[in-house]
Amino acid sequence: MEERLKKAFGNDPGFRVPEGYFDSFYKEMGEKLPPYKLAPEAKPLSKWQRVKPYLYLAAMFAGIWMMMKVFHTASQNATLNLDNPPEHIAMLMESDPDFDLYADPEYHLEDYDAIIQSYDDMSQLEKDMGIRLEPGYENLDVEEFKEE
Amino acid sequence: MSYVPPIDEKQLVKDLQNPRTAKAGFDTLMRTYGEQIYWQIRKMVMSHDDANDLLQNCFLKAWNNLHNFRGDAKLSTWLYKIAVNETINFLNKERNRNKVSTDSDDSFLLNTLEADKYFNGDDIQRKLQAAILALPEKQRLVFNMRYYDEMKYEDMSEVLGTSVGALKASYHHAMKKVTQFLENEEI
Numbered sequence: 001m002e003e004r005l006k007k008a009f010g011n012d013p014g015f016r017v018p019e020g021y022f023d024s025f026y027k028e029m030g031e032k033l034p035p036y037k038l039a040p041e042a043k044p045l046s047k048w049q050r051v052k053p054y055l056y057l058a059a060m061f062a063g064i065w066m067m068m069k070v071f072h073t074a075s076q077n078a079t080l081n082l083d084n085p086p087e088h089i090a091m092l093m094e095s096d097p098d099f100d101l102y103a104d105p106e107y108h109l110e111d112y113d114a115i116i117q118s119y120d121d122m123s124q125l126e127k128d129m130g131i132r133l134e135p136g137y138e139n140l141d142v143e144e145f146k147e148e
Numbered sequence: 149m150s151y152v153p154p155i156d157e158k159q160l161v162k163d164l165q166n167p168r169t170a171k172a173g174f175d176t177l178m179r180t181y182g183e184q185i186y187w188q189i190r191k192m193v194m195s196h197d198d199a200n201d202l203l204q205n206c207f208l209k210a211w212n213n214l215h216n217f218r219g220d221a222k223l224s225t226w227l228y229k230i231a232v233n234e235t236i237n238f239l240n241k242e243r244n245r246n247k248v249s250t251d252s253d254d255s256f257l258l259n260t261l262e263a264d265k266y267f268n269g270d271d272i273q274r275k276l277q278a279a280i281l282a283l284p285e286k287q288r289l290v291f292n293m294r295y296y297d298e299m300k301y302e303d304m305s306e307v308l309g310t311s312v313g314a315l316k317a318s319y320h321h322a323m324k325k326v327t328q329f330l331e332n333e334e335i
Contacts, residue, residue: 001323002295005330009276011296014269015190022186025200026178029207033174036167039215 155180161219170214178207181224184297185231191292192235193242194257194277196266202238206231221306228307232289239285254281254288279329286310287322294319 126133155176163173185206190199209230217226239254246256258278261267269277280288289308293299301312308315 001327005276005295005323005327009272012269012273013191013277013296014267014273015187015196016266016268017186017196018266022183025203026175026182029178029204030171030175032204033171033208033211036170037212037215038167 157223158219160223161217164214164217174207174211174214177210177223177227181227182207184224185227188228188292188297189231189235191296192288193238194261194267195264197264198238198260202231202234206234209234225303225306232307236285254285257281275330275333276326279326279333282329283322283325287318287325290315290318291322291326295323 122133125131160173160176163169164177166173182203186199186203189202189206190196193199193202206227210227217223242256243249243254248254248256255278258281261274261277280291283291286308290304293304293307294301301315304310304315305312310318
């Protein structure tokens with residue numbers, strides 16, 4: 001295809017330039033050139049700029065260490081997943097030495113309100129949670145609180 | 149393609165980066181590559197006056213950025229890149245001026261060609277230019293570099309930042325379109 005085209009049309013586009021154009025262009029251009037631009041000198045780095053990469057690196061390692069710590073702790077506390085939450089929640093509660101503290105109504109009034117509003121009978125709560133409440137709460141009249 | 153005298157490119161780069169020898173080095177650079185850069189620009193913009201302005205801009209940019217040239221690429225490639233960018237910017241402005249929204253029809257440049265007193269091509273050359281002007285910008289660049297200048301695909305690849313395979317395909321498509329255009333013209 002190229003050969004055919006070149007045979008028929010040649011490869012002279014038919015453009016011309018004025019007589020002596022290139023020589024005068026180079027001469028004029030040489031005279032027109034502005035002063036030579038030197039490469040801008042690199043500015044010395046500030047203390048912060050020098051320390052920054054090391055700080056970022058340290059922060060990254062600290063982050064990784066904390067993530068590993070969290071995963072390690074989570075993996076020791078059995079798996080808590082959506083397939084069997086009640087059993088595991090109960091198991092975690094039992095294994096948590098502070099659970100009694102959470103279950104103490106005086107410890108957290110909001111939790112206490114939530115619990116008494118969702119249970120009519122404290123023995124049902126004990127059963128669901130797999131816990132044993134302090135004797136004082138066993139016969140607590142929940143309805144009395146609800147009316148308030 | 150115009151004759152390029154052999155130069156010691158490494159020495160020339162050294163001269164260009166030394167403020168004392170830069171001007172003399174730049175004169176050598178212009179005399180070595182100026183003509184071929186000019187023709188490349190001229191085939192894209194058609195008019196001598198526009199090509200002259202763009203060649204000046206191109207060398208001015210090269211001069212002002214000599215300190216950025218690290219010698220990783222060939223001087224000719226670097227100059228071609230500047231020239232191609234300048235030409236594309238110019239053509240975009242011209243398209244805006246002529247209210248042409250696409251880069252695949254620069255036929256308005258045919259009027260520029262007709263008006264240019266430094267074009268003395270015959271009907272055949274005019275027809276070929278009309279066919280080339282109907283190509284998209286990139287294909288036109290590739291076609292001119294290959295058909296008229298017989299530039300190596302590897303060199304074109306460095307200038308245009310496109311793979312050799314894509315350039316070969318582009319040239320093939322361009323050649324097909326140009327041939328078809330000329331066949332239709334004859335009917």
